[in-house]
Amino acid sequence: MTKKHTDYLQRILTARVYDVAHETALDPARNLSRRLHNKVLFKREDQQPVFSFKLRGAYNKMSGLSDEDRRRGVICASAGNHAQGVALSAHRLGCRAVIVMPSTTPKVKIDAVRAFGGTNVDVVLEGESYSDAHAHALTLQEQQGLTFVHPFDDPDVIAGQGTIGMEILRQHQAPIHAVFCAIGGGGLVSGVAAYIKAVRPEIKIIGVQTHDSDAMLRSVRAGKRVELADVGLFADGTAVKRVGAETFRLARELVDDFVVVSTDEVCAALKDVFEDTRSVLEPSGAMSVAAVKQYAAQHKLKGETLVAITCGANMNFDRLRFVAERAEVGEAREALFAVTIPEQPGSFRRLCALLGARAITEFDYRLGDPQRAHVFVGVGVSGRDDARRIANSLERAGYATLDLTDDELAKLHIRHLVGGRAPAAADGSSLASHERLFRFDFPERPGALMRFLNHLKPDWNISLFHYRNQGGDSGRVLVGIQVPPGDEARFTEFLGTLGYAHVEETRNPLVRLFL
CATH class of the missing domain: 3.40.50.1100 (Rossmann fold)
Structure with a gap:
């Protein structure tokens, strides 16, 4: 050294x-x-x-100022922790502090600065970014003879x-x-x-x-x-x-x-x-x-x-x-996949069977093609290697699979956009004809989804499925099921036998607008 x-x-x-x-x-x-x-x-x-270390450096700098410098006051530009450190230090030392913050600063942070500084602090909102606030702070410093308290590049702060x-x-x-x-x-x-x-x-x-x-x-x-x-x-x-x-x-x-x-x-x-x-x-x-x-x-x-x-x-x-x-993705406890499966009754059940006892953390799907179904699925994993094994096993089973775990577009946007309206069939009718839409509360435990699928009749097609694990005791699932005319009695029996709390949403205006 x-x-x-x-x-x-x-x-x-x-x-x-x-x-x-x-x-x-x-x-x-x-x-x-x-x-x-x-x-x-x-x-x-x-x-x-x-609630941060910034108080240490701000106070050490301000406590070392001369009585004259403290009398004139200090100034800083910050939208966060440094501003709060300067504010509390000014209150404790009894000196004036001008704190310049961008106008975009959340109210909770502005309120915190004022609370820590009390009457010793003047908050000035200027510009839309830290750079704007910093430039304005330097102007005020020169105009008013204030001492600038830098958030990091000062030996006393360091x-x-x-x-x-x-x-x-x-x-x-x-x-x-x-x-x-x-x-x-x-x-x-x-x-x-x-x-x-x-x-x-x-x-x-x-x-x-x-x-x-x-x-x-x-x-x-x-x-x-x-x-x-x-x-x-x-x-x-x-x-x-x-x-x-x-x-x-x-x-x-x-x-x-x-x-x-x-x-x-x-x-x-x-x-x-x-x-x-x-x-x-x-x-x-x-x-x-x-x-x-x-x-x-x-x-x-x-x-x-x-x-x-x-x-x-x-x-x-x-x-x-x-x-x-x-x-969960950051901990490598969840993997995200786009899987293409045949558009036919039972495909969803076979996909879940391939995933085995692993927890399904998310499932998004909307009927969109008479031949193929594109499914967005999240799976609980034990690490990156486990995710690769899942992708390989799905590929071997004939399901085209994309690993989306590291794809920012998928994680930020696509997972929320899967769905939309089902297209028209060749004869002009909706591809999702005879669809009934239900909200279910599934017990949040392994096997709950498979129990649901196993109770479905083979000739009933799932036309929509949305589920995301939210960490609660029950999973909230939106399901579209195509129930042929004349099967209403069997379908009512299915709902009773299943035993999961449910609400029918088929006639909800949002369904007509978006689904």
Whole structure:
């Protein structure tokens, strides 16, 4: 390490963060540790008063200002965790803070900034992006003589974040193989790496980025700072187009390796953390956990201690639907397929029989061709190899099969668009003639679907089927069944024998509009 880097050790040891922040727990992740055959520890920065680590750096910077600078006030541009850290620090220090946020910032975040800062904070909404807000903040800074509090590219901010590394080594004095840090602008990984490499250089520092916001990795590989044209916004806390000059210098020398994680892997990690802690992180907060899983598998680690910094929990509630949808795929517990089967009674039953005892997580189909049926199906699997075995077995049975597990179009859109109106038959009548439409509540257990199919009469054709496992005790299924004239009595008997709660929707106006 150069002298410039070792200077950070003193900065971190003397950083003022504990007036507002607290030493967070280093919690064992028992379930995840058991699955990975390594000791996984979560450094719980999501439990800070502002639900992220950003408070440390903001307060350390602001507490070091002169009385005159604090009297004039500070300014920052942020739409998230840094804004809340600056707001709470301003309230605690009794100084004015101007926080510029894009006009597109969700109200819940604006309200949180105002709540933390109280009367000390002025919120200014400007522009539609962070870049717009940042440019306006620089203008206000010059006009009003304010001190700019940068979210990452400032030695005092970096030192404040570095106290996390200091706590980790104090809390766990036994060997540690690696510490995993999410990277946006690089303040967190720079501070943690500066401390740990000065005290225990044998510990690896692993930087974590998403595949669509990997400015630090690209910069390190290029040997200079690289600016991304666009960044992904799912992990918005790390969506930075250009890393800092100082954080680049530190990361380039001190970070041992980088791991790039996908959206699905982050969603799976959010579920892992919830199962171990009953806490809900934000996507950026779970990136380190996703990287631990990927890194341990790639390097075939056993019996090592791996620390993941869970750096934030400012999660928008409406994102949870998306997270739940993608977590099983990210964990390789669900595979998605497009399967082509003959359009004839009994084909659906034969397909399900081929899938065996595996859980059907989704099934979408609409009658659209008199010869062939194209089915979108989700299947519970034990891993990628299991998914490949399923695809091979379906192909051997004569069913053309596409594995859609890694297809973004399929996961984001196509699964919701399968269906529509059944076309006309050759004689001008509807191909789905004599169709009756029902909503069923299936028990959410293996065999429930096969029981339904086995009760159907061989000459009744399924013309529509929609099901998606939502994690409840019962599965809600929409089914279209072509019941020939004169079979109404047999069909009524079938419904009674089946015993599943059901509602007929044949005459629902939505059926005429869309199906």
